[in-house]
Amino acid sequence: MEALIKIEERENKKLVSARDLYDFLESRQKFSDWIKSRIQQFDFVEGEDFFVNLGKTPNGRPKTEYFLKLDMAKELSMLENNEKGKQARKYFIACEKQFKALPISSGRGGDIKQLTVIKMLVEEIENTQEKVQENTLELKILSEKVDNSITLESHQQYHLKKAINRRVMKRLEELNLEPGERRKMFSSIHGEIHKKFGVCSYRDIKKKDINLALNFIENWLENANFRLL
Known part of the structure; x- marks a missing residue:
């Protein structure tokens, strides 16, 4: 079998x-962003699922x-949801079967039959585990x-609207601005909310x-060009 991706032996672990x-998956993200986001989003644990080497x-x-x-490695391959990911995942599955294959070519007849049964049971368990992992990943992606x-x-929209009003009134008071500046300040905070969360209205912010939105509003400060609006 052609080695698509190198598998190393480290401390008795593949x-x-x-x-x-x-590199094989040809992700468009930066490597550091790609691996860190995958670890965080899907709860991979250092020392259990992966190991870190500082150099x-x-x-x-x-x-x-x-x-x-x-x-x-199989899960990350599946998450790419493309042909390269499918190819890598199938490759790792094939490698696992190769690594875990039990020798049944020698020994007495009874031993051979026993090893054959054990091997079949192991493969059945592994196939079941594969399906469980696939379903779990699909649920995470869907979620x-x-x-x-x-x-x-609607009640969350109301809370955001009230938070925006409170913040604008507080900043007007802190800056000792005229009530006429209120409209410009509302325009400023709404514009920055739209930019921060990629929406056309605060109502479109994701649940x-x-x-994050409430915290952003609570700590919002008008930019230096506010008086030029």
Whole structure:
């Protein structure tokens, strides 16, 4: 079988360089952003799913290398949701079967039959685990898509509107501005909310971002060009 991605033996564990996998998958993200976001979003655990090696580049700059267990490598491949990801995942599955194959070519007849049964049971368990992992990942991906599509409920919109009003009135008071400046300040804070959350109205902010939005409003300060609006 052609070695698509190098699998290393480290401390009796079969591991894959995250950088090698990243290169094979041809992700458009920066490597550091890609691996960190995957670890955070899907709750991979250092020491269980992957290992970190701190080193330096030829120029002496710090460099972090990640080494993945095969299960994590398969999940990351699946998450790419493209042909390269499918190819990598099938490759890792084939490698696992090759690594875990039990020798049944020698020994007494009874031993051979027993080993054959054991091997079949192991393969059946592994296939079941594969399906569970696939379903779990699909649910996580679906959940993330749902979270990114649900906007604020009416009472949450009301809380945001009140928070915006409070912040504008507080800034007018702190800056000792005339009431006539109120409209310009409202325009300023709404414009920055739209830019921060990529929406046309505060009502379109995603439900999952409600706390981020409230915190942003609470700490908002008008920009230096405010008086030029």
